[in-house]
Amino acid sequence: MTQNEEIIEQIKRIIQQSCGIDPKVMHAKSTIFDELSIDSIDMVDILFQLERHYDIELKISEIEQQSKLEMGDEPFEVNQVITSKGLEVLRRRMPEIDPDKLTEGLTMFEVIKLINIQSLANMVTHQLAKK
Amino acid sequence: MNLDLNDKVVCITGASGGIGLALVRAFLDEGAIVCAMYHRNLTALDALRSELSTAQQSQLNPYQLDLQDNNSHKSAISAICSAHQRIDILVNCAGSALEKPFLLLTPEEIAQQVTTNFSQQALFTQQVAKIMLTQRKGSIVNVSSLLAKRLGRGVAVYAAAKAAIDRFTQTLALEVGKKGIRVNSVNPGLIATKMSKNIQANMPPDLMNMSPIARPGKPEEIANAVLFLASDRAASYITGVCLSVDGGLSI
Numbered sequence: 121m122t123q124n125e126e127i128i129e130q131i132k133r134i135i136q137q138s139c140g141i142d143p144k145v146m147h148a149k150s151t152i153f154d155e156l157s158i159d160s161i162d163m164v165d166i167l168f169q170l171e172r173h174y175d176i177e178l179k180i181s182e183i184e185q186q187s188k189l190e191m192g193d194e195p196f197e198v199n200q201v202i203t204s205k206g207l208e209v210l211r212r213r214m215p216e217i218d219p220d221k222l223t224e225g226l227t228m229f230e231v232i233k234l235i236n237i238q239s240l241a242n243m244v245t246h247q248l249a250k251k
Numbered sequence: 252m253n254l255d256l257n258d259k260v261v262c263i264t265g266a267s268g269g270i271g272l273a274l275v276r277a278f279l280d281e282g283a284i285v286c287a288m289y290h291r292n293l294t295a296l297d298a299l300r301s302e303l304s305t306a307q308q309s310q311l312n313p314y315q316l317d318l319q320d321n322n323s324h325k326s327a328i329s330a331i332c333s334a335h336q337r338i339d340i341l342v343n344c345a346g347s348a349l350e351k352p353f354l355l356l357t358p359e360e361i362a363q364q365v366t367t368n369f370s371q372q373a374l375f376t377q378q379v380a381k382i383m384l385t386q387r388k389g390s391i392v393n394v395s396s397l398l399a400k401r402l403g404r405g406v407a408v409y410a411a412a413k414a415a416i417d418r419f420t421q422t423l424a425l426e427v428g429k430k431g432i433r434v435n436s437v438n439p440g441l442i443a444t445k446m447s448k449n450i451q452a453n454m455p456p457d458l459m460n461m462s463p464i465a466r467p468g469k470p471e472e473i474a475n476a477v478l479f480l481a482s483d484r485a486a487s488y489i490t491g492v493c494l495s496v497d498g499g500l501s502i
Contacts, residue, residue, distance in 0.1 A: 161426055165384055172385075 127241040134169045148238040176247035200227050255484040257282035260335045264288045265345030267295040269444025273470030279307045286331050288316040318371040324378045340481045341379045343372045344394040353407040361408050368412035383432045390481045393420050393436035397497045417493045424491030433490040435480040440497020442468045464498030
């Protein structure tokens with residue numbers, strides 16, 4: 121089993137514990153909020169459990185912060201709508217999300233809704249690499 | 252009824268105040284392990300300690316907490332968790348009322364009243380709720396005020412901050428209920444404490460006679476309501492409630 125597969129299995133276990141969802145219905149591409157119907161407090165719970173398990177810090181907001189940092193002076197969003205350049209950065213930073221879903225007119229709130237189990241695994245991997 | 256509070260770890264902010272001391276006493280009488288959070292005044296807690304039995308003295312653990320300092324929140328909570336491994340109950344009792352006409356308040360005084368009576372409680376609660384989330388269990392009781400609902404001449408910002416506490420109680424209850432955490436508040440009316448003296452000065456003189464129970468409340472009567480709401484046995488199906496304990500003044 122690769123490290124990525126192990127992390128995904130761990131995330132599934134945590135989601136099962138926290139939300140009672142059968143791991144058999146979870147896949148790497150299952151979106152957290154829409155497909156698995158996990159709400160914000162469950163998400164907080166899942167992040168806390170991952171933080172404790174791996175001894176790391178996880179912040180969903182980091183996706184936005186890191187993207188903005190990468191763009192320097194270029195605007196990431198205008199009136200809360202992500203710019204074309206911003207979407208390009210997100211497509212590169214979040215390859216686990218179907219690029220067709222990162223379309224013009226999206227807000228960051230809508231991008232968060234696209235986060236799937238693989239996104240969480242990538243965040244964990246990223247933080248583990250920093251340790 | 253046995254409230255099943257024996258050996259429950261209870262964290263009480265503002266523990267050295269009038270209602271706070273009554274809370275400490277009431278939880279100790281129920282056999283709870285009381286983490287009494289005080290800022291400057293340890294004397295009142297020491298005086299209380301001298302009245303306790305040896306067994307109760309060992310259950311009373313004062314912790315210094317500066318609610319204005321987030322690092323102090325973290326270190327106090329970390330100390331409690333190291334010593335007791337959990338926090339079962341949080342009672343947010345810290346607060347202070349500044350009695351002064353609204354039009355004379357300085358910007359600093361307005362900010363201070365909001366911070367002291369709302370923001371600091373929210374920030375401290377956030378830290379404790381993280382612990383409760385991992386436990387899948389917890390009970391939070393906020394000490395609000397009758398002034399959140401009515402009266403309040405001379406304490407406009409304090410009353411507004413207490414109203415914020417009430418809505419905070421209800422909305423937090425919505426958010427954390429499914430994780431086994433209940434959130435309630437009590438709204439004391441006129442209680443015979445030092446802090447309420449100034450507030451009472453601006454109230455109608457015949458107010459007491461207008462209330463069904465025509466006398467000021469005692470701190471112990473607030474503590475009893477908090478015990479009830481805090482108890483998972485007595486109030487297991489109660490969350491998001493702002494319970495008036497005011498002798499009927501809010502009717």
